[in-house]
Amino acid sequence: MLVLPLLQAEAAAMDALQRYRIAEAVYTTRFHVAFPCLASGTPVYLASPQNAWPPGRFSVFEKLDDPYNK
Incomplete structure (x- = not known):
């Protein structure tokens, strides 16, 4: 496991x-x-993984006013 010093991580x-x-x-x-x-206003396409746990975890994204994921 790689652990970065705080300033490098930031x-x-x-x-x-x-x-x-x-x-x-x-x-x-x-x-x-x-x-x-x-x-930040960047268009984002969120692909829900087939094995997302818990089921429905990505449904919150459907409730957002995001034209790119409708």
Whole structure:
């Protein structure tokens, strides 16, 4: 397991957020990627994994006002 020092971890997180902000669109199966994209106005396509647990976990995304996932 890789453990980054706090400053490196923070820099990596800020870099990821910046990439999400400037992306034309993002395709992901992960909530921790999808929600920052929505917050920054980046179009995001959230693909629900076949084996998502618990069932219905991704249904919260259907309730959001996101035209890209309808």
